[in-house]
Amino acid sequence: MESGRYSNIKIIANAKIESLKGQAGNYNVTVLKRPRYVDEDLCTACGTCVSYCPVEMPDSYNEKLVNSKCLYIPYPQAVPASYVIDPKYCLFQTKNECRQCEQACKDLKAIKLNQQAEHIDIQVGSIILAIGFDEFDARRKKAYGYGEYPNVITSIELERMLSASGPFTGKITRLSDRKHPKKIAFLQCVGSRDIETNAYCSSVCCTYAVKEAMVAKEHDPDVDITIFYMDIRTQGKGFESFYERAKTKFGIKFVRSRLASLERIHESENLLFKFVTEDGKHHSEEFDMAVLSVGLEPSRTAKELADTLGVKLNKEGFCQTNEFSPTSTNREGIFVAGAFQSPKDIPESVIQASGSVALASGFLSEVRGTLVEQKECVAETDLTGEDPRIGVFVCHCGVNIAGVADVKKIREYVETLPDVVYAEQSMYACSKDNQDKIKQIIKEHNLNRVVVAACTPRTHEPLFQETIREAGLNRCLFEMANIRDHCSWVHANEPQAATEKAIDLLRMGVAKARLLSPLKEETVPVIPKGLVIGGGLSGMIAALSLADQGLECVLLEKSKLLGGNLRGIYYTLSGNDPQKLLRDTIDKVTSHPKIKVFTEADIKEVTGYIGNFLTRFSIGQEEQTISHGVIIVATGAFEYEPKEYLYGENESVITQHSLEEKLALKNFNSDDLKDVVMIQCVGSRTKEKPYCSKICCSQAIKNALKIKSIKPNSNVYILYKDIRTYGFREEYYRKARNEGIIFIRYDDNTLPLVKEENGELRVEVFDPILGENILISPSLLVLSAGVDPGDNRSISKLLKVPLNFEGFFLEAHVKLRPVDFPTDGVFVAGLAHSPKPIDETIAQAQAAAARAAIPLTRGYVMVEPVASIVDSEKCFGCGICEYLCPYGSIKVISDEDGDKAQSISASCKGCGICASKCPRQAITMGRFTNEQIIAQIDAFSLATSDV
């Protein structure tokens, strides 16, 4: 939704690409824009037209669980936030009659029933494809009865049901009788890991099923939930503990099984699951509802788009990419991000999105900034010494407000309030026309404060602030009263109470507005140089992407050599050569004129804030200091050093890493490979290290296949908990099974037992398929040791960035800001963030570089006028604020006047924790001062409600 507000992003909705000409750096795209029959610029999304529209159709956002009108907004956060008409249902489009909506919107004239399709030509340097996926059509698995048995639904339908704003206001509902089910079964891998439909793993369904099951339990603790699965693949950061919680705290049952049949019981409309567990036993169980965890398929428009653009798809129909350039397509200047590249979750998609931007910007670096739309800047009126002159605009929002509350009465009341010199009712306060009107009235009546009573400031405040700014008023001289979302909409049947509430809210708003003062919008210059800490793959790629965008950077590596863990990887599952990647990347980094590399560097101190960091480090005896604008943390991780299974005691017990080295360097004799046992999850998914290391399953299969190719008659056993070959890696798991590699599952109660008898290794493990213990005497025992974050505490302290309880760095927002730290100007990539394979590391490093490049190329950072302000008269330097500030944005500085707190406005986020805890009330917050908040309280509590 945010993208809708940037003036340099133009969104063309309801469109498709018709043709592409030219080449990278200079593409010419022709876009077909289909008619939406509503003018997006005029429509204010008031919704008046909807009540007039007589046609109902199934609502596809709500998974067709309910109906909507054929004149609709696709979903609440849609951009553009305007209505659209579905021509397949509209009576005018189909039968040339009706036109009710046009009539309803006769004031704004936003309905354009005669709108035609448009062809738009656009010149671009590069293109990013982010067309996402389509869910698997569960009807294709006939045996599950979807579309036929009413109480079989898909996970996506359940997601809508669980949503409070969804069709059943958050209640899970059986479609057969509208009752709330008490026993629900989830069936995993529907349309995934299935040769009949899609052979690959969709990567996200295990995690979302676990999440949905937990939410369902939260809504109704009595509901009984069982998840039927093959492997639970919660390999993403933080997801394993989620899964653990689902099992232990929420009591959700997980049953590893194969489904034999799913039958409908006609009388009750319940469902009978017949399934076979690992031990070969048959079971059957009845459920009130079945949820199919449907997989992700390539978007149905993928083929056509790929053909138009000349972009290749892989055999599964997703965009073809190379493991070492995960966001590049086969065509230069065309990039890909998200689930169109391979099935993936939100954090991975967001990472790729930023990553592809880094590459696309590389193409644009020469012309960067040339097309930026600059808004004209009106000088701010000086208000010193002026008394408040407040103008109030009360919005009808069509019938949304005026249909419930008495807007005229509200306006008349407002006119009686002190300092209000003008009040008016607006049909649509946010319409384009009205912005011009507000500006004009500000001038005519010499207003110096504006209050709008309408909808929510969360979406509309920026618009009005922009308007008053254009009229010469400082943005901060604005206040909103939310009389729609918090009033008319939620008290629809109480017009009297809603009117009173609206009056109170306005009185409070005006009381605050009287105390508003202009705040300076500061900008802080940025030193256009980046610092990358760590010279592994992620650090090198991040430095390269910055440098390719024309930005200078310094790369600091602690050890003697660049490369990190990549030095020990000799081949990958899909057959690429990581050693070549290593050599090429090191060459590029060391020869790039914009990159300065320091090895054996030890960081001593980091001070400053976004735009102006100062870092001191030593190389041997020598010390150096550099100044820079941003920091990328790429300090990586290590292979876990096992304490279990006789590692370090018996020399035939090795890690995957050393096995890989042996195989690559042919450092073994043929007998070593005779009987190889691999144990998964060593140092992962345990009590001490609860996370999944994500790479070791693929690594084991990669090495197992290698052994089979070297010595086909060797016996390889893989002892595992779940095999997590997510995405297209699944193919190799299938291959491994076909080649006779033996997979034996164990769990926490049946851990393998490793002993040494007369110098020989013995592995004893319970085989759930045979139902008995088996004994193997391996020639090699290979431990799939996980990824260990190492000790990151000193970097964490130096940079004041947080670690999670597993010891990896913790990003600002797991889903939406996966490479940012909460501290502005500091970013993270690679293993330092969480375990991940090479392709994901590369994408994340590019993403971090793209994010870091934003302040560097802009050259300054804007300081929101919400920052803390310290009254040094009152401050006595106790330092509570410094201690509590989560961003390190307030510091006690000693000078001749003693100890005083000082706000660092460049990085202050305006939370106000400091202000609320200051024992002297010495701190106030830009737009939420104590006086203003107290004025709001008093305006409500002290007023007589005689209206």
Next chain:
Amino acid sequence: MEEGKESSGSNWEPKLITFLCNWCSYAGADLAGVSRIQYPANTRTIRVPCSGRVNILYILRALQHGVDGVLVSGCHPGDCHYLSGNFSARRKFAVLSRLLEYVGVEKGRVQFSWVSAAEAGRFAEVITEVTEDVKKLGPAKRLVKNSD
């Protein structure tokens, strides 16, 4: 107004202030609106950047001046837009609750809750509950300054 205060008769309606943090609870309240979920009309919202911004003095001030109840609502633990603001608020309110109890303000008059941006239904429930609780308690008398 003073009259209304005296009689806690059947048509007495409590006056409530809610402090909602901009990122979670205020957004949750917006979504309740978008979803047209109905709830009692007794509350008046004051938007704050973070529940951690709410000073104890604000709450005392409101109670002194004849507001019958106060709700402070922030993000869920771990979800705070400002990392730890809601914990800070939480700790503060633990202290405040003891203080209020000490001066004789009934339990339930000042409440604290967590409502996320997605929890429209929960927002409406919380408002309904707080309104009911305060209705049962009757008008706030304990801290009201008569001179006002």
